[in-house]
Amino acid sequence: MAVTANQGVTQDHGVTPDAARTRSVLPVAAIIATVLMWxxxxxxxxxxxxxxxxxxxxxxxxxxxxxxxxILLLWVRRGRLHRPTRAALLLTALFGVIWFALYTVVFNLAGHYIDAGTIAMVVNLAPLMVGVGAVVFFKESFSTRLFLGMVVSLCGIGLITVAGSTGQLALAGLGIALIAAFLYAAGMLIQKLALRHTDPLTATWLACAAGTIALLPFLGVTWAELQTTSTPVVLGAIYMGIGPTALGFWFWGYAMNHFPTGKVAASTLAVPAVVVVMSWLTLGEIPPLLGIIGGAVTLTGVAIAQLRRPGRPARAG
Incomplete structure (x- = not known):
């Protein structure tokens, strides 16, 4: 971004401390906003x-x-859109149907059975699944950290399942949440392929459009249910499209361009904790103690597999 000398940049010293602080604060703000929205x-x-x-x-x-x-795409590109390649169209359509359509429906279905905090803890197993998928499909190395993370996370899922078997959680809901996690991981892996052919904003736009088209068979039912749906619920659905879906993915991509991938990805581990607090304050529900312990163990496993040791460079994938 070109900045004149009057705006605080000198020819000798480059960016001022205030400008540098702003550049470092904005990506952090983007991560915080994304975590809260998700x-x-x-x-x-x-x-x-x-x-x-x-x-x-x-x-x-x-x-x-x-x-x-x-709207975002037209604004960022100033009305000049690049025609995507055939590979970009096919891959973004595929991950749009899997991630934006199927995952969202299954994710919503899980909400009919178990509390929001437990769903968040199970769905956040997806990054670990992505790591395993990268080994299987992209021939990335299977590290000791990934293996250890898998073992720890499976122990955590076992504890959550025990909570379900004792009647504290609906086993059907846990199964549905696990399916959502698999769909989430599959969508992320296909997205990785799609991003080889187009940029993140275009990929997200095309995927969301493909997911919307895939869900058009629900149009009649949607219109019928809207006749009896309260305004707050309708506004909540619209907000989820504007915030977590559109702005969340855009902010996420912005943060990824300013921080190491591992550091940004690790921030998603905070989502379940934020969900538990939000759910407790707004809905008055909280996961059972055994479920919370199991979720903490599961996320610890994800962190072990996902986080890299400081100073160790990431291998090119």
Whole structure:
């Protein structure tokens, strides 16, 4: 970004401390905003469960997301859009259907069975699944840290399952949340391929559009349910499209361009904790103690597998 001398840049010393601070603060603010928005979506699906079924809730969210992303794309590109390649179209459509459509519907369905905090803890197993998928499909090395993280996370999932078997959690909900985590991971792996052919904002826009088209069969049911749906629930669905779906992914990409991938990815481990607090304050629900312990163990495993030791350079994937 070109800045004149009157705006605080000298020819000899470059960027001023204030400008440097601003550049470092903005990516941190983007991470915090993204974590808060993504956490809020877990609470909102529980809030909406009594009025909107999973398909219509997903369609409303993606319609709002696609509209917001279209505006963002036109604004960022100043109306000049680049025609995507055939490979970009195919891959973004695939991960859009898997991640934006199927994952969102299954994610919403989980909210009909278990609390928001437990869903967040199970779904955040996805980064570990991505690590395993990268080994299988992209021939990345299978590290000791990944193996140890898998073992620890499986122990945590075992504890959460025990909480379900004792009646503290619905086993059906846990199974649905695990399916959502698999779909999330599959979408991320295909996204990695898609980003070889297009930029993050275009990929997100195309994927959201593909997901919206895939959910159009729910249009009739959505219209029927909207006749009896309260305004706060409708606004919540629209917010999830504008915030967690559109702005969240945009902010995430911005942070990824300023910090190491591992550091940014590690911030998602804070999402379940934020969800538990939000859910407790707004819905008055909290996971059972055994579920919280299991979730903490699961996320510890994800952290072990995902985080790199300071100073060790990442291998090119």
């Amino acid at each position: 956490a809020s979506s877990f609470v909102l699906i529980r809030f909406s469960a009594g009025e909107l079924s999973p398909g219509p809730l997903a369609l409303l969210r993606l319609l709002a997301g696609a509209a917001t992303l279209s």
